[in-house]
Amino acid sequence: MTLAASRLDDDLDARALSTLNHVFGLPGFRGHQEQIVRHVAGGGDCLVLMPTGGGKSLCYQLPALLRDGCGIVVSPLIALMRDQVAGLLEAGVRAAALNSSLSYAEADAIERQLLAGELDLLYVAPERLLTPRCLSMLARAKLSLFAIDEAHCVSQWGHDFRPEYVGLSAIAEKFPNVPRIALTATADALTRREITERLGLTEAPCFVSSFDRPNIRYTIVDKQNAPAQLKAFIADKHTGHSGVVYCLSRAKVEDTAAALCKAGITALPYHAGLPAGTRAANQDRFINEDGVVIVATIAFGMGIDKPDVRFVAHLDLPKSIEAYYQETGRAGRDGKPSDAWMAYGLSDIVQQRRMIDESTGSEAFKRVSAGKLDALVGLCESTGCRRTRLLGYFGETSTDLQCGNCDNCLNPPKVQDGTVAAQKLLSCAYRTGQRFGAQHLIDVLLGRLTERVGQFGHDKLSVFGIGGELNEKQWRAVIRQLVSLGHLHPDSEAFGALKLTETSRTVLKGETQVMLREQTGGRPPRARSRRGDLVGGGAARDATAGDPELFAALKAWRASVARERGVPAYVVLHDATMDGIAAARPRSLDELRGIAGIGDKKLEHYGAALLAVIDAARR
Numbered sequence: 001m002t003l004a005a006s007r008l009d010d011d012l013d014a015r016a017l018s019t020l021n022h023v024f025g026l027p028g029f030r031g032h033q034e035q036i037v038r039h040v041a042g043g044g045d046c047l048v049l050m051p052t053g054g055g056k057s058l059c060y061q062l063p064a065l066l067r068d069g070c071g072i073v074v075s076p077l078i079a080l081m082r083d084q085v086a087g088l089l090e091a092g093v094r095a096a097a098l099n100s101s102l103s104y105a106e107a108d109a110i111e112r113q114l115l116a117g118e119l120d121l122l123y124v125a126p127e128r129l130l131t132p133r134c135l136s137m138l139a140r141a142k143l144s145l146f147a148i149d150e151a152h153c154v155s156q157w158g159h160d161f162r163p164e165y166v167g168l169s170a171i172a173e174k175f176p177n178v179p180r181i182a183l184t185a186t187a188d189a190l191t192r193r194e195i196t197e198r199l200g201l202t203e204a205p206c207f208v209s210s211f212d213r214p215n216i217r218y219t220i221v222d223k224q225n226a227p228a229q230l231k232a233f234i235a236d237k238h239t240g241h242s243g244v245v246y247c248l249s250r251a252k253v254e255d256t257a258a259a260l261c262k263a264g265i266t267a268l269p270y271h272a273g274l275p276a277g278t279r280a281a282n283q284d285r286f287i288n289e290d291g292v293v294i295v296a297t298i299a300f301g302m303g304i305d306k307p308d309v310r311f312v313a314h315l316d317l318p319k320s321i322e323a324y325y326q327e328t329g330r331a332g333r334d335g336k337p338s339d340a341w342m343a344y345g346l347s348d349i350v351q352q353r354r355m356i357d358e359s360t361g362s363e364a365f366k367r368v369s370a371g372k373l374d375a376l377v378g379l380c381e382s383t384g385c386r387r388t389r390l391l392g393y394f395g396e397t398s399t400d401l402q403c404g405n406c407d408n409c410l411n412p413p414k415v416q417d418g419t420v421a422a423q424k425l426l427s428c429a430y431r432t433g434q435r436f437g438a439q440h441l442i443d444v445l446l447g448r449l450t451e452r453v454g455q456f457g458h459d460k461l462s463v464f465g466i467g468g469e470l471n472e473k474q475w476r477a478v479i480r481q482l483v484s485l486g487h488l489h490p491d492s493e494a495f496g497a498l499k500l501t502e503t504s505r506t507v508l509k510g511e512t513q514v515m516l517r518e519q520t521g522g523r524p525p526r527a528r529s530r531r532g533d534l535v536g537g538g539a540a541r542d543a544t545a546g547d548p549e550l551f552a553a554l555k556a557w558r559a560s561v562a563r564e565r566g567v568p569a570y571v572v573l574h575d576a577t578m579d580g581i582a583a584a585r586p587r588s589l590d591e592l593r594g595i596a597g598i599g600d601k602k603l604e605h606y607g608a609a610l611l612a613v614i615d616a617a618r619r
């Protein structure tokens with residue numbers, strides 16, 4: 001590198017740091033941000049893989065401010081654009097969004113601003129960007145970069161495929177000299193390849209961050225009475241917190257939301273069957289108010305940027321680890337302790353298998369889907385660290401096999417030799433003709449003379465009543481684990497009848513030992529959770545480093561400002577910033593400006609009011 005070039009770099013670095021401090025109010029970069037910002041600000045293309053909450057936005061917002069011209073951000077959802085633009089305007093950045101929610105006159109005004117060089121960042125919906133009118137306008141404007149957010153939407157194999165994203169290959173062709181940065185939180189290799197091919201990034205560097213979300217605690221419980229279990233989980237750890245509850249069907253969404261409301265929890269339903277107005281109103285309340293729980297089908301969530309979601313609960317099994325990781329990843333974007341909690345049972349596996357078998361996809365598609373489901377069931381039945389297993393699935397191997405912040409690390413399950421129980425169950429399935437589901441097999445093993453048992457003469461079989469050493473719940477666990485180990489197969493074409501597999505014989509012959517997770521039943525002892533520290537659980541999570549009274553006063557102030565200005569509370573100040581203030585109790589504007597999240601504009605707008613709140617709390 002020549003001396004002149006290195007001076008140029010020094011200058012760029014200094015400007016980057018100053019903008020980071022003054023505009024975004026942040027003291028330093030995180031992870032790969034610095035490298036990415038330097039690369040893009042210097043005119044390079046790249047692909048950025050970073051988990052949710054990793055800080056992707058800064059990777060294009062900052063270079064857009066450092067370069068001449070306006071940065072164009074392609075973003076799939078209007079709600080997401082709206083929040084991002086509100087946040088940028090708060091920080092004094094000249095930002096706008098072009099999407100279908102605008103009137104002709106509003107759109108026209110934004111276009112004129114762009115051409116006059118009066119915008120730093122412009123968010124555009126993909127289908128709009130690809131119109132001849134928009135392309136020709138962009139060709140006349142001075143552009144600093146293109147950022148393609150949620151870039152995995154170009155992947156046909158992915159779960160968020162959006163046909164309009166495929167057309168984005170036009171950007172590379174029409175604007176070869178404008179740097180392109182594609183960003184996604186979806187990690188798998190196939191998706192990555194599709195992104196680079198379709199967006200013309202095959203030669204560009206790829207910045208890959210660890211996908212670990214250390215602040216999320218993963219817990220997977222045995223499903224018994226899911227609504228009651230969910231209510232207990234919320235009452236125990238998340239009273240008054242924002243959360244998302246995922247269910248598979250619309251009916252279950254409605255029922256669950258009603259059950260939570262009855263228990264005094266502010267819960268709202270969200271699914272594609274609701275009128276668009278209700279859906280939007282419920283989503284808005286979830287985003288803008290504190291402590292709303294949204295109960296939803298997977299139709300909800302894409303583009304929800306709410307940073308303070310404290311838990312994501314699954315009442316039904318998702319269809320893959322990718323989907324599970326993406327959905328649970330919506331918890332704790334702000335880095336504060338959060339929970340990913342799931343209740344799952346055998347019926348979930350049967351239901352998902354049926355959905356795959358009944359889908360209209362090709363055989364290859366069904367095979368891939370079944371494999372993905374198996375991997376997820378494996379995670380659910382795993383007795384080892386959930387995080388290690390999740391990251392391993394995404395190709396990240398770690399030397400530390402105990403994360404200390406998942407259910408299995410906090411309460412290691414006991415494992416025991418279950419070969420005899422497995423043999424009893426498999427023989428029972430075999431002797432009853434491989435035509436029955438879990439309940440009937442358990443009835444036979446426990447020697448219950450039900451109508452069905454009598455009708456088929458199963459009380460005459462040698463397996464009748466040989467399973468008294470385990471109770472019903474334990475037998476269900478044995479069945480689930482056998483399914484997850486591949487020794488038993490629920491046949492969805494035969495209403496979930498449990499059939500033997502190729503490996504069942506080796507178990508029956510005693511050639512394969514089956515280790516089973518011991519069913520302890522009841523709740524795990526609470527004393528084990530490390531309360532108070534980063535991974536702490538329970539109500540202690542609410543405690544901030546600072547004074548709770550001050551925190552409450554700050555929250556009330558924030559809520560009133562947000563209402564007045566018509567923006568979500570977190571657009572005014574993030575929880576992490578409020579924590580910082582409550583802990584430091586700054587006495588002057590100078591002290592206040594040292595807190596992460598307080599940039600020049602926030603200091604100017606809110607500084608005096610914040611000091612007044614702090615002062616009032618001091619008395």
Ligand code: ADP
Binds near residue numbers: 030054305334
């Ligand atoms: P992503 O788009 O990757 O999900 P965001 O860009 O929304 O993540 O950032 C997530 C959170 O991290 C935001 O609250 C943001 O203010 C914060 N953040 C981003 N970069 C930094 C940084 N360098 N230092 C501190 N906080 C940061």
Ligand code: ZN
Binds near residue numbers: 388403407
């Ligand atoms: Zn763990």
